[in-house]
Amino acid sequence: MTPTSEQVAPHTARFPDRMGQEELSIVRRAYAKHVLANANVDDARVEAAFAEVRREHFLGPGPWPMLRWSRPDVPTPSDDPVYLYQDALVGIIPSRGLNNGQPSLHAMLIAAAAPRPGEHAVHIGAGVGYYTAILANMVGESGRVTAIEYDPGLAARLGVNFAGQPNVRAVQGDGTKIDFDPAEVIYVNAGATRPVDLWLDRLKDGGRMILALTRDKDTVGAWFLIERRGDGFLAKWISAAGLFPCEGARDAESERALVTALEKGGWDRVTRLLRCGDAPEEQCWLKGPDWCLAYD
Numbered sequence: 001m002t003p004t005s006e007q008v009a010p011h012t013a014r015f016p017d018r019m020g021q022e023e024l025s026i027v028r029r030a031y032a033k034h035v036l037a038n039a040n041v042d043d044a045r046v047e048a049a050f051a052e053v054r055r056e057h058f059l060g061p062g063p064w065p066m067l068r069w070s071r072p073d074v075p076t077p078s079d080d081p082v083y084l085y086q087d088a089l090v091g092i093i094p095s096r097g098l099n100n101g102q103p104s105l106h107a108m109l110i111a112a113a114a115p116r117p118g119e120h121a122v123h124i125g126a127g128v129g130y131y132t133a134i135l136a137n138m139v140g141e142s143g144r145v146t147a148i149e150y151d152p153g154l155a156a157r158l159g160v161n162f163a164g165q166p167n168v169r170a171v172q173g174d175g176t177k178i179d180f181d182p183a184e185v186i187y188v189n190a191g192a193t194r195p196v197d198l199w200l201d202r203l204k205d206g207g208r209m210i211l212a213l214t215r216d217k218d219t220v221g222a223w224f225l226i227e228r229r230g231d232g233f234l235a236k237w238i239s240a241a242g243l244f245p246c247e248g249a250r251d252a253e254s255e256r257a258l259v260t261a262l263e264k265g266g267w268d269r270v271t272r273l274l275r276c277g278d279a280p281e282e283q284c285w286l287k288g289p290d291w292c293l294a295y296d
Contacts, residue, residue, distance in 0.1 A: 024082065028052070031085035031103075038087050038104035043111045049137040050107060055090075056081035058130040058161050059100060065091035067099055092128055092154065101189070105239070106131050110138070112225045112238055113185045113208045118142040120182070122202070124175035125189035127154055129161045129168075135187065136168050143167060146183070148175040150190075183207060191221055191241065194254035194288055195273065203228045212241040213286075215259050222267050224293070233273040235293055254288040261286035261293070271296045 032050035036043065056062070062079030067089035076083035084090065089099040110131070115121050115138040123132045126147035136145045144167045149155040155172030162168040171178055175188070176196045184207045186199050191214030203209055207228045214221030223238040261267070270285050270293045277290040284292040 025051075027082055027085050028054075031087075035087050035103045035107050039108040039111070041107050041111045045138055046107055046111045046134075049110075049134045050103065053130070053133045053137055054081070055084045055100075055130055058128045058133065059084065059090055059092070060128075060157070065094050067091055067094075093151075098127070098154075100127065100130055106134070108239065109187070109210050109223060110134060113187055113210050115139050115143070115185050119184035121145045121185035121187060122180050122183045123147045123187050123189065124199075125149065126158055126170070127189070129158045129170070131187075131189070132158070132162070132168060135185070136165070139167070139185075141167055144169070146171065146180045148173065148178055148180075150174055186210070188212065193251055193258055194291060195226065197275075200226075200228075200233065200273075200275065203233075205230060210238075213258055214241055215255055215262065221258065221262065224270070224273075226273055233275075235270050235273040237267045237270055251289075254291075257286050257288050269295050 029051045032047045035050055036047050062081070062083070063075040063077070064084060065073040065075055066083075068074050073091055073094045087102065087104050089102055091099050115135055117140040119139045120143060121135045121139055123135055123145060126132045126149045129147060132145055132147040139145060146169050147158055147162070148171045149158050150173065152172055155170065159170040162170050176198065179198065180202060182202050182204045184204050186203055186207070186209040188199070188209065188211050191212045193213060193215070195211055199209060203226070205228055209226040210223065211226055212221055212223050221241040223241045225236045225238055227234040266285055272294045274292045274294050275290070277288070277292070279287065279292045279294055281287060283294045285295060286293040
């Protein structure tokens with residue numbers, strides 16, 4: 001079962017019930033509306049998931065380090081979970097610059113992935129699992145989520161956070177090498193220089209993959225929606241990207257091609273992903289060694 005406002009999380013006893021659960025559920029509903037408004041997303045199912053999943057269940061005991069532009073890692077005034085219900089970054093390993101992600105960005109990306117009840121979603125770079133829980137809420141008890149996290153410490157927390165939840169499988173390891181069952185949704189939360197063959201192979205016909213292509217120097221790049229159609233793949237630019245690099249999904253030749261493509265612009269014209277290296281240059285926005293992002 002997915003954690004909802006009606007379920008009591010294992011950490012609840014650590015958080016004083018200052019507002020009462022009924023009032024906190026109202027705060028979550030307001031938070032969900034605020035997050036989706038910031039994302040310019042109108043999706044009732046995404047909004048419901050953000051309103052139902054308890055963020056505090058995944059972030060451990062407070063106070064929590066909130067990341068601000070002016071002052072990083074400012075702790076919340078107390079361990080009252082109400083402070084987590086804002087469209088803000090929360091540090092999970094502040095010393096390494098790792099955070100829980102911007103809720104409005106994830107709302108936009110998850111809406112683009114459009115998880116449906118009964119589907120299998122794979123979350124690569126799951127961290128401590130807050131957005132994994134959003135996916136699990138959306139695929140429901142008839143669906144399932146495979147959550148993969150490379151960092152052993154975060155993976156241990158991920159496993160604890162989903163202990164006893166049968167529709168979520170938490171796995172520690174390299175998300176570019178760990179095999180998984182074919183999936184309708186693959187949600188990659190780390191920056192790659194190329195789409196990994198395993199991910200494309202495991203994407204079902206009609207399946208959707210959210211992928212960030214980023215360059216090493218400053219992790220700047222672009223989010224794309226990749227959609228399988230038979231043996232081919234549609235591609236659509238979603239947003240600019242800046243995030244932690246994905247171990248195992250980076251190669252120097254693809255990065256050089258990505259840097260050139262980002263410098264020339266035109267990412268919003270991309271319509272297809274091709275798994276070949278012989279496409280004509282004039283049709284390619286980005287031409288990698290054996291793949292390209294192409295225009296019609």
